[in-house]
Amino acid sequence: MTKSISNAEIKALAEKAVNLISADKDKEVVDTLRPLLDTKCPFLKLDLLGKETGGAGSSQPQKFFRSFDEIIDYNAMGGFVVVGQALICFLPDNFEKVMEKSRKYIIKGDVWYACDIIGERCLGQALIDYFDETLPWIAKFLKDENRWVKRSAGVAIHFFSKRVLDEQEKTRKLLKLIEPYMEEKQVDVIKGIGWGLKTIGRHHPDILVEFLYKQIKLKKNISGLMMKKALTYIDEDKKLKIENITRTGIRAYQSKAILNTHKHCDGGWFWDKYSAFPYIGCEWGCEYCYLRDGKYNPHKSSLDPKVLNFADPFSQYIKVKKNAPELLRKALENMPRDLIYLDNYQPVDFRHQYTRKMLKVCLDLSFPVFINEKSRMLLRDLDVLKKINKKTYLNVCWSIITTCDDKTRKIFEPNAPPVSARFNAMKKLAENKILTGTVFMPILPFIYDDEKNIEEVIKKTKECGGRYVLDGGLTLHGYSKTHFYKVLEKYDPDLSAKYNRIYGNPELLADHTAQVHEKVLEYCQKYKLTPHIPRPVNFYPKKLQVNKKTAEKFYLKAREMQMSGKGGHREWAYRKAAWALDDLEESIEKIYRDKGISGVMEIKGIGKSLANKIENFLIKNEKEGHLHP
Structure with missing residues (x-):
């Protein structure tokens, strides 16, 4: 038929x-x-x-x-x-x-x-x-x-x-x-x-x-996608007027700068040297987000009285840098190539699509990109992502704290996309040969730190083509702590005392973090996943790539000490040595060949013990044929 x-x-x-x-x-x-x-x-x-x-x-x-x-x-x-x-x-x-x-x-x-x-x-x-x-x-x-x-x-x-x-x-x-x-x-x-x-x-x-005017007057928290659909056939003048006063307090402004340049790369974690974000605030409104802290939070009533109109300005009042793509292009044109952190796939981006435009800037200028995401909106730009991946480097990690889309998850991630959608998007990226994995943080104490949840997240990452799991704990400082405790009180009042006990005692917190991290390492080994993000180096000048890989060893050692509760002086010794190697303008190979271990020890922050480790690393790489002539 x-x-x-x-x-x-x-x-x-x-x-x-x-x-x-x-x-x-x-x-x-x-x-x-x-x-x-x-x-x-x-x-x-x-x-x-x-x-x-x-x-x-x-x-x-x-x-x-x-x-x-x-x-x-x-x-x-x-x-x-x-x-x-x-x-x-x-x-x-x-x-x-x-x-x-x-x-x-x-x-x-x-x-x-x-x-x-x-x-x-x-x-x-x-x-x-x-x-x-x-x-x-x-x-x-x-x-x-x-x-x-x-x-x-x-x-x-x-x-x-x-x-x-x-x-x-x-x-x-x-x-x-x-x-x-x-x-x-x-x-x-x-x-x-x-x-x-x-x-x-x-x-x-x-x-x-x-x-729609009535909804705006009632301060309804309408998603960008719904507003975009509703305004499809409305004439431009009325549409513009509604957009300017829409519920999220979306306010476009002319920014003077967009590129953040860090003194050192985010060693052992995301590896980014730069970051750039077209929007201030986040509509996903995750209750545990450390960006709510006054140190980071741009929504201060003393600077902008409009924030007083919103119950949660962080998620309801989004500021748009309307010249973001142009600013990024201008900034990157004069910067050495290094990894840049972009992530702003939230509902407001349906309307402006600045994230795509900024990705195109990175593609045009051959800058490698790191993205940390919660939204499958990212797949809308798969065509650009594939080109970046082919031309330089791309790593898309997914922020995930559990595999369950249940009431508990929605308490702590009230507006965020379903976890199932994130894993499906991870699988799609893996199928397109794009490096992807899970940023398993924050692992909320007494909520998501049980062995069952840890294994399920790692197992699901493996099933969906992820290649790593990067774990981390919950940061509680300033207002982010005040806000989180309010949510915690509603979820389970008995947990507040437990949180006070471990967060009020650095040793207890270190022990707790170490125990959770040990379980993550155990299940990463079981499912053959890397418990960190491997450092990308292919976009650096060839003579400096061995410096970056050597520094990677020290960064990861410092991170393991931090996560295992064995930080302190030794952790910082490794970290400072990594910084020194990253800052070298001459190949560590050449220094070692010309001057031996004494030449390595002339580098600021590197003593005999660390110099020996560098020597062993270089000798091993030479035997394996990895050193450059």
Whole structure:
């Protein structure tokens, strides 16, 4: 059976299906339809099949519902179209049953197209034909815990709005239903509700603008994606006005600088020498983020009184450096090539896409890039990322504290994308031969530091193509500590005393960190993952690459001492030696060849013990053929 099947053949097929349903031969119904469902048949043909089949079933609905269950269980996209259209025929006499079946089939499909097909045909048509009866069901679907069921309500509103163009009062009633969900953070739900708003805006722009102004006045925390969809068909003047006063307090300003140049690279951790971020603040609003501390937090009321309008300025008041890409290009043109840290894939970037533009700057100027992410939005720019990876170096790590998308995770990462989406994105990058892995930090004490969670995170990283796991503890200073304790008190009041005990005693904290780190090392070894990020050196001048690799040994030694609670003087000796090696403008190989170990000891910060280690490293590399002539 092909896409060229005629309407007459469709009607004959429907008649055969009806006869089988009437004879209680549900399995044979699926067998009869399978050739059509297994092809890319036009939806118009499938809709006709559904209409013809459903239209003959009003006298025996239960038999038809059983057959519909079988068709849905076959799990073909075309099956959802056929059943969705057929269900419409049962609305007059079996309204509640159709609504219940719609929800069941959406959950069963567990994919966007099943949601949208049923949402348009069943819920959308029900709104058109039985508006008052359907409104309570739309409200019920919006409250549902299942993301696809919630999304389908927005899809239904879209369908109604594109078919019914002269019902302003009904449109206002639908917006009233949507209003409590304008702060939705789940991206699939946002897309559904945003689709409904977008279509309302196309046919009733004044009503939508009035509605959006009300939400802004109420200081609703509307995601950038939802606002972008809602404003699709709004004229530019009104769109600009709304964007300038939108709920997040997104404020564009002309920045004087964007590039941060660090005195030393982030040795043993991310290895970046530079960093640049186009946005100030973070809409993900993770409760443990150390950037909330006054030392880093730019949202001070003394500098900008507008922050007083927000319950959490850090996540609700985003400042946009509108000249960020141009500033980055100008800054990097005069800098030696080294690793730059970029990461700002948050909802505001849907609108501005500055992260992509900054990635293109790095690509043009051949700068290697490190990214630490929580959002699969990054995959939008996979084309640019692949080019950077091929030209210089790219490492994308994923900030992950657990494998579970449960209530606990959402307490500490209230707005962040699902962990499952992060792992899926990791897998996609690995498939494209891009270095990726997990930044397992902060590992929250007494919440996510148990052995089961540690193993699951490391195991999942391995399964998704990650090549390393970098662990770290929770930093609590200043306001970041005050804020986190408020959240901790709501989560489990008994934990505050435990946190006070270990964070009030440096030795206890060091012991706790060491025990957790030991478990991370154990499971990294079990799953054959590197417990750190290997240092990239291929983009440095060739004569300096051995300096960087030698320094890497010392940086990693210092980090291990820090994580194992054995820091102090020896840790800093290794770190300072690494700095000295990084700062050398002459190859350590040449120094050793010309002057021997005494020449190595002339380098500031390197005594006899560390010089011996450098000598051993150079000799080993020479034997293995790694030294340059």
